[in-house]
Amino acid sequence: xxxxxxxxxxxxxxxxxxxxxxxxxxxxxxxxxxxxxxxxxxxxxxxxxxxxxxxxxxxxxxxxxxxxxxxxxxxxxxxxxxxxxxxxxxxxxxxxxxxxxxxxxxxxxxxx
Amino acid sequence: xxxxxxxxxxxxxxxxxxxxxxxxxxxxxxxxxxxxxxxxxxxxxxxxxxxxxxxxxxxxxxxxxxxxxxxxxxxxxxxxxxxxxxxxxxxxxxxxxxxxxxxxxxxxxxxxxx
Numbered sequence: 001x002x003x004x005x006x007x008x009x010x011x012x013x014x015x016x017x018x019x020x021x022x023x024x025x026x027x028x029x030x031x032x033x034x035x036x037x038x039x040x041x042x043x044x045x046x047x048x049x050x051x052x053x054x055x056x057x058x059x060x061x062x063x064x065x066x067x068x069x070x071x072x073x074x075x076x077x078x079x080x081x082x083x084x085x086x087x088x089x090x091x092x093x094x095x096x097x098x099x100x101x102x103x104x105x106x107x108x109x110x111x112x
Numbered sequence: 113x114x115x116x117x118x119x120x121x122x123x124x125x126x127x128x129x130x131x132x133x134x135x136x137x138x139x140x141x142x143x144x145x146x147x148x149x150x151x152x153x154x155x156x157x158x159x160x161x162x163x164x165x166x167x168x169x170x171x172x173x174x175x176x177x178x179x180x181x182x183x184x185x186x187x188x189x190x191x192x193x194x195x196x197x198x199x200x201x202x203x204x205x206x207x208x209x210x211x212x213x214x215x216x217x218x219x220x221x222x223x224x225x226x
Contacts, residue, residue, distance in 0.1 A: 042201075
């Protein structure tokens with residue numbers, strides 16, 4: 001089945017540690033996105049990539065980094081510089097500007 | 113700057129009723145509008161995508177309409193069921209200073225009362 005796979009589903013991190021969230025898609029989509037969702041708030045864009053080896057900052061990129069070395073993969077690293085990393089992280093992909101947007105099941109990060 | 117609003121933030125209706133969820137946006141220069149549902153602790157599931165040239169889309173008991181000129185979309189759910197309980201979000205695609213831009217509403221939390 002085609003879709004987007006995020007892992008891990010749940011992740012616990014100590015303060016000062018970097019963690020990487022995985023996002024893999026087999027939909028052959030060019031564009032991939034990372035969003036953060038906090039309780040009672042809407043989705044906020046962290047980074048997006050429209051093509052391999054290229055990505056752009058979203059609205060809340062500080063403290064995060066990404067790479068896009070393969071079309072199907074768009075990992076997100078939450079660095080120790082992110083002041084409030086506890087959140088639900090969602091990865092999405094679509095084909096071009098007008099394609100239907102699909103989401104993964106999300107990764108919940110908790111900082112202890 | 114595009115702003116997307118969904119009112120009300122929460123809605124409860126008895127099972128079997130038809131209902132309408134609203135989504136309004138401030139900039140009519142959009143590529144498309146998409147409706148999603150989100151169950152607690154889960155990702156977003158795409159329900160309907162309406163391109164800017166279309167007026168409505170239908171899937172089963174769901175019908176979404178788009179009026180670009182007035183900056184409005186509605187999601188109509190017929191014969192509601194308890195399984196329809198979820199948060200419904202809309203998102204518009206457009207351009208912002210040459211870059212593509214997806215803007216989400218904050219959602220309507222729907223509860224269907226058995």
